[in-house]
Amino acid sequence: xxxxxxxxxxxxxxxxxxxxxxxxxxxxxxxxxxxxxxxxxxxxxxxxxxxxxxxxxxxxxxxxxxxxxxxxxxxxxxxxxxxxxxxxxxxxxxxxxxxxxxxxxxxxxxxxxxxxxxxxxxxxxxxxxxxxxxxxxxxxxxxxxxxxxxxxxxxxxxxxxxxxxxxxxxxxxxxxxxxxxxxxxxxxxxxxxxxxxxxxxxxxxxxxxxxxxxxxxxxxxxxxxxxxxxxxxxxxxxxxxxxxxxxxxxxxxxxxxxxxxxxx
Amino acid sequence: xxxxxxxxxxxxxxxxxxxxxxxxxxxxxxxxxxxxxxxxxxxxxxxxxxxxxxxxxxxxxxxxxxxxxxxxxxxxxxxxxxxxxxxxxxxxxxxxxxxxxxxxxxxxxxxxxxxxxxxxxxxxxxxxxxxxxxxxxxxxxxxxxxxxxxxxxxxxxxxxxxxxxxxxxxxxxxxxxxxxxxxxxxxxxxxxxxxxxxxxxxxxxxxxxxxxxxxxxxxxxxxxxxxxxxxxxxxxxxxxxxxxxxxxxxxxxxxxxxxxxxxxxxxxxxxxxxxxxxxx
Numbered sequence: 001x002x003x004x005x006x007x008x009x010x011x012x013x014x015x016x017x018x019x020x021x022x023x024x025x026x027x028x029x030x031x032x033x034x035x036x037x038x039x040x041x042x043x044x045x046x047x048x049x050x051x052x053x054x055x056x057x058x059x060x061x062x063x064x065x066x067x068x069x070x071x072x073x074x075x076x077x078x079x080x081x082x083x084x085x086x087x088x089x090x091x092x093x094x095x096x097x098x099x100x101x102x103x104x105x106x107x108x109x110x111x112x113x114x115x116x117x118x119x120x121x122x123x124x125x126x127x128x129x130x131x132x133x134x135x136x137x138x139x140x141x142x143x144x145x146x147x148x149x150x151x152x153x154x155x156x157x158x159x160x161x162x163x164x165x166x167x168x169x170x171x172x173x174x175x176x177x178x179x180x181x182x183x184x185x186x187x188x189x190x191x192x193x194x195x196x197x198x199x200x201x202x203x204x205x206x207x208x209x210x211x212x213x214x215x216x217x218x219x220x221x222x223x224x225x226x227x228x229x230x231x232x233x234x235x236x237x238x239x240x241x242x243x244x245x246x247x248x249x250x251x252x253x254x255x256x257x258x259x260x261x262x263x264x
Numbered sequence: 265x266x267x268x269x270x271x272x273x274x275x276x277x278x279x280x281x282x283x284x285x286x287x288x289x290x291x292x293x294x295x296x297x298x299x300x301x302x303x304x305x306x307x308x309x310x311x312x313x314x315x316x317x318x319x320x321x322x323x324x325x326x327x328x329x330x331x332x333x334x335x336x337x338x339x340x341x342x343x344x345x346x347x348x349x350x351x352x353x354x355x356x357x358x359x360x361x362x363x364x365x366x367x368x369x370x371x372x373x374x375x376x377x378x379x380x381x382x383x384x385x386x387x388x389x390x391x392x393x394x395x396x397x398x399x400x401x402x403x404x405x406x407x408x409x410x411x412x413x414x415x416x417x418x419x420x421x422x423x424x425x426x427x428x429x430x431x432x433x434x435x436x437x438x439x440x441x442x443x444x445x446x447x448x449x450x451x452x453x454x455x456x457x458x459x460x461x462x463x464x465x466x467x468x469x470x471x472x473x474x475x476x477x478x479x480x481x482x483x484x485x486x487x488x489x490x491x492x493x494x495x496x497x498x499x500x501x502x503x504x505x506x507x508x509x510x511x512x513x514x515x516x517x518x519x520x521x522x523x524x525x526x527x528x529x530x531x532x533x534x535x536x537x538x539x540x541x542x543x544x
Contacts, residue, residue, distance in 0.1 A: 020286065020503040020504075021503075023502070023503040024502075024503045024504070027500035027502050027503065028499075028500070030500070031498075031499045031500055074507055215490050215493070215494060215499075216485060216486050216487070216490050216504060217483050217485035219482055219483040220482055221482070224481060224482050233297045234293035234294075234296065234297055235293075236289070236290075236293050236341075237286040237287075237289040237290050237293065237506075238286075238290070238482070241340055
């Protein structure tokens with residue numbers, strides 16, 4: 001049986017705050033890749049952006065990381081990685097991909113064959129890249145065929161931003177789709193397909209762009225969440241309860257705090 | 265409107281809840297924020313009333329599962345609860361009757377020497393309804409004064425509103441009763457469609473002040489039908505339903521191709537009943 005390629009999904013973004021929609025992206029992407037028969041998703045990483053990104057209303061990274069951690073408490077395959085947020089400056093997405101790819105390779109067994117089946121604690125949080133015990137997926141062909149791939153997970157809206165002038169370096173877009181690959185979750189296939197057709201570099205690496213369809217129309221934008229919170233409205237069932245509790249405990253996203261952000 | 269009389273409200277949602285989803289739960293939150301926000305109402309309770317098996321809808325699994333999942337979902341809610349009365353009836357019960365049942369229950373517990381309203385947050389405390397008014401200034405809690413018996417309103421999505429137009433699905437006197445005597449809180453995305461629908465119906469138009477349209481700005485279209493479909497296809501439903509519900513469904517393997525075939529070829533109970541009455 002042909003072995004499946006192990007995949008790690010990396011989602012970059014503000015996560016300001018994390019919502020059920022963000023979490024859905026991972027679930028939908030994993031289902032999609034598994035369904036192709038070619039991939040085995042072994043881990044998911046949420047990488048909140050650095051404070052220096054300078055986006056309006058962005059609360060401190062330590063909060064955004066903490067909230068993501070709370071949201072992922074009950075997930076057995078997705079974790080949050082604070083590396084990007086802890087850097088001295090804002091990092092381009094491609095650099096974050098490169099970093100996590102290096103980490104991924106570092107976590108692989110040094111000796112081929114002998115370490116099959118052993119867990120390798122790569123990530124400090126413990127949800128690392130444990131190599132699966134022998135299974136139909138990796139039996140016998142554990143060597144080259146199962147070097148894990150790191151793919152960028154995003155919504156169709158991010159795909160669209162590739163067209164925005166000066167937002168992305170061309171060389172970076174190329175590296176992302178050529179060396180890593182994209183898993184793009186959207187509703188109607190049309191939008192994402194149109195964006196791909198609109199950019200030659202995306203068209204060229206179409207085979208490395210996976211379009212996963214989310215059957216449920218689910219547009220829980222963090223922007224809306226912040227507005228609802230500042231107006232004292234309920235956001236229950238849009239984000240995990242633990243995250244809502246954290247927001248209340250730390251007085252985040254209140255009317256006052258957004259006023260402060262606008263005036264500093 | 266200060267401590268003058270806000271009308272207390274109980275929001276009642278009827279439906280299959282097959283299964284319950286985060287979208288259903290959101291309806292309550294949106295409705296509560298909206299009605300409280302008018303300054304005229306105080307929402308004190310939400311009730312989920314799953315329909316009985318006798319409804320005979322396609323794919324409807326056993327009521328005790330649907331009730332249990334709804335209960336799991338509301339474990340962490342301070343104000344929304346599940347009521348099993350409707351699901352326990354042998355025959356299918358019209359929505360107007362469910363509303364009537366709950367309104368009468370509220371009236372029964374409000375009158376006399378039993379717990380007055382609102383004691384939901386302080387169980388066991390007994391106050392005579394008449395004493396509340398005199399006790400106004402001495403009341404330690406910050407709860408605004410409320411007038412009379414709480415009113416039950418039907419909480420729903422625009423699809424229910426528009427289902428009023430489906431032949432034989434609703435008795436016209438039931439529709440009248442619902443909008444005249446109780447009232448509707450309708451969560452809708454496309455407010456225009458709902459408004460148009462009201463405009464085009466004489467009875468809805470007449471009682472439009474009793475129909476509250478609440479805009480759902482976030483499109484959160486988690487239909488139970490799609491949930492069941494995802495489950496049949498082995499796809500994840502995490503973060504679309506409460507975790508406990510997802511675990512329960514998985515543990516009991518509730519939704520399969522077989523379960524979706526239930527009641528195929530059977531006429532939906534309201535259609536059966538209304539057509540039979542029309543022919544008699």
